[in-house]
Amino acid sequence: MNVSGSLSRRRMVAVLGALAVPLTGRGGDASALAGRGNDTPVPVAPAGVTPEQVARDEGFWRSVARQYRVSDDFVNLENGYYGIMPEPVRLAYHRATDRLNEYSSHLLRTTYKDEAEQVRRRVAAVVGVEPGEIALTRGGTEALQLLIAGYRRLRPGDAVMYADLDYHSGRYAMNWLRQRRGVQVERLTIPEPATRQAVLDAYATALKEHPRVRLLLLSHMNNITGLVTPVERIVAMARERGVDVIVDAAHSWGHLDFTMADLGADFGVFSLHKWVGAPLGTGFIHIRASRLADVEPAFCDESYPADDIRSRVHCGTQDVAPVLTVGAALDFHDRLGAAVKQARLRFLRDRWVSQVLEVPNVEVLTPEEDGMYGAITAFRIAGRTSEADNAAITTELMDRYRIFTVRRGGLVGGACVRVTPALFTSRDEVDLLAGAVRDLARRMGS
Incomplete structure (x- = not known):
């Protein structure tokens, strides 16, 4: 036919x-x-x-x-x-774009920061963390790159690890750490078929065989097959070996029903323009408050104090209309x-x-x-x-x-x-x- x-x-x-x-x-x-x-x-x-x-x-x-x-x-x-x-969000985005275009610098220099702070607080409440542990980004990829690049506990001779199913931009950034931090890069393969036990065994074996690993990239839901990994258990086994985990939750947040506590990780990256339905160019990072010092300020940022997570993100003048629309997207998400x-x-x-x-x-x-x-x-x-x-x-x-x-x-x-x-x-x-x-x-x- x-x-x-x-x-x-x-x-x-x-x-x-x-x-x-x-x-x-x-x-x-x-x-x-x-x-x-x-x-x-x-x-x-x-x-x-x-x-x-x-x-x-x-x-x-x-x-x-x-x-x-x-x-x-x-x-x-x-x-x-x-x-x-969805339509209520699209219309809110158009209003925010018109407002930004109409009020221009006046909006950016007066009320925008307070409005962005309200968005940050609301996002933190939904993901189940304190507002001071959240920083808004222009998407999950930017969040991922900032956390990987800024993680400062690596020394020459250490190793980092990722899986074949992890997001390509995250893998590239991990590979870059070979030059930036002088570390080895290890890669593990997720087995097919990917049962829960097979995935757990694969991570346990990889961590055991590579004792110098100090940083692990872990996809909650990967972008290739959609496999959802048992993050909390993998984070726990990594922590026992002194390995920090950056959890890539860009595809899972707003898609699955969980909070940060369910993941058990100190570091996470999230998208708002995938399954929450906010405009393109929205996401955030999470760093547990007690671990903030282990991530460098972005490009030696001085816009915020070093003890403020927002110093870990620096992108210059950005389109703020997407940020101003996040509340409408969370409204739609909450109603369902x-x-x-x-x-x-x-x-x-x-x-x-x-x-x-x-x-x-x-x-x-x-x-x-x-x-x-x-x-x-x-x-x-x-x-x-x-x-x-x-x-x-x-x-x-x-x-x-x-x-x-x-x-x-x-x-x-x-x-x-x-x-x-x-x-x-x-x-x-x-x-x-x-x-x-x-x-x-x-x-x-x-």
């Missing part, structure tokens, strides 16, 4: 419906895809039911989807890059609730994965084990392990089925395709994906 790329997403659902399993329950028709971006009240998760029950309520999630303006030209299952703003968001994202992932797990030529790389995944999941078609192979699969998904995904590389077992639904994704759309993957496996499998 060859379907024209000019077809809209709704038409694709109808044309390719035969590829998907039968739909049951509330709201399982293509009309769920219409009307997004309408000016309707922000929905509130119903009381008296579990998050898992809410996750299966397609009527409720249609009301959530109407809060987003998304293209009808394709099914967007590549929402791991960043999370688009972290537990409900987590349940819905896992439901969507489970829905399509359950339909392809038994397909002989499909390899699902993200484990089924409870607590080890969210929305992000990667798959391969057996024998298709090269970058070119998986680029071809993503092209086929887009051209034939109008489903947008992304190729990911860097895994020892070979490249893969990453799938990431969002809060506006419908059950119909992940069913469409499952049918497309089954069809691809039949036609492309070795």
